[in-house]
Amino acid sequence: MPSDQIVTAAASLTAIAIVAFAMLRGWQGWLTLKERELERTAGGATLSRGESARETDTGSALGAARIELSDLKERIRRLEAIASGVDL
Template identity: 35%
Template sequence: MMIESMTPTILMAGFAFGAIAATLMVTLRMWQGWLDLKRAELDRRAPPQGEERVEIAELRARVKQLEAIAACVDL
């Protein structure tokens, strides 16, 4: 008799556990997709190392030219 009265409770607990597990699986999949999206965005933004060095060298040359102009020196 006691088992018969516990059956609906066990079924509801099993259903709740399954629903929570499914929700967690979907949430984890969404989180992984979001992380993949952010990684892709960072990969698109980051220039390769060689290009970055060229940009820094160009900026240094521009600063040098501006300093020369400010000091009234012709390069």
């Protein structure tokens, strides 16, 4: 009886180790893929429509600035509402 339990435990431990190893390899592969994508966009590679990665970075920075500006405007509106005693 104890030998059956030992065999089951050993098989389960082996299965867990195999699954963990496969997941680790997948994670490392995903990280490598993301590193290559970052290197490709940061390296000044040309995109499909002919614009450079530098132009894309500027566009995303402008978009981020617009979002930040709208957030600041919303905060100002909330502060003005608090100052005037109005609940939002």
